[in-house]
Amino acid sequence: MKQNTAQQILDVAQSMVRNRGYSAFSYADIAQQVGIRKASIHYHFPSKDDLVKELVKRYREILESKCRQIEHKGITPQEQLREFVNLYKDGLQENQICLCGMLTADFVVLNSEIQAEIKNFFAVTESWLARLLHRGCETQAWQCNQSVEVEARILLSTLQGAQLLARVAADSTSAFEQITGDFLKDKLGNQR
Amino acid sequence: MKQNTAQQILDVAQSMVRNRGYSAFSYADIAQQVGIRKASIHYHFPSKDDLVKELVKRYREILESKCRQIEHKGITPQEQLREFVNLYKDGLQENQICLCGMLTADFVVLNSEIQAEIKNFFAVTESWLARLLHRGCETQAWQCNQSVEVEARILLSTLQGAQLLARVAADSTSAFEQITGDFLKDKLGNQR
DNA sequence: GTCTATACGAGGATAGAC
């Protein structure tokens, strides 16, 4: 089934940003991969900033929907946390880290609208994670020795950092698993 | 006291890369801040890649020397770990994250020589950290429930991730402290 | 060592035909 052009552009752009960052991808790259001319992209996304802003918005929406899915699977908090972590393992073998993780590196180069979208992404993610951690506390899946909000932030930091460090390893997926595996054992095993 | 030009160039370049990344800084930026012409930079560093390669090398050497200092201060492992973490808090208020953390985001764009330098940086850092963790185990400063190498890698991931996430916060330094503060309490407080 | 001048390609963007 054939997708519409705007979606194709977003797909290619997303993969490129997750791979190379904001400053290192161009309309020419997209054009080549989608099979249209540079000028045609401007019809769908007048400027690069329009494109990236839309990219981040879509990325957040997709994440929200994935989180909702995890939540409604009827699995334990432990398993939910594991599934969440697995989301970050995804595009790793193609050198793709979290779109917003990458864009925080480019943060100061981006305009304020995009920055706001990124902040929004992390706010949403952190709050979802915090709620998950809270549920886990209530069901005695684990104990939280500090606020779930801070705990969520620490967790997210480790995930983002693990994605980055995984890039320098020969096998990035297993490097990521090594870090998060022990991390999960720590969080989910018999508690401190 | 007046520095030589090559060092000035490296200083400015380092601050720009830590701020904006590899692809988003140019010889023109450096020229303006150092007060010379673009062409003059090529005398000291023929290509951008030469410059960045040297940058990473210097960065690693400086880190090694800082770690050696920490090691020889005659302070406890706990205090040494805290000092190490504080290194990462440094340029944060000027939006400067770890040079090599930033460059892992740009990793796939970089040539293999620079990639090798970055790998080297992390190898050195991880091994220093692992040794510190090991000393802490021996002196009962803390317990390690897994290999110190893996523990070191987790620690480093969290630090790199915390630097990234700090960028999206209003006050990046306190955001970083919030994450690493609770993190240190976790590692250094009464153990699990 | 630093300058001016310049080459050359890439990047983002627009106008107007189809």
Place this chain on the structure above:
DNA sequence: GTCTATCCTCGTATAGAC
């Protein structure tokens, strides 16, 4: 919607004078 043609700026890099 997509194309060709074109603009203009920026980025890296080199040649050669001082």
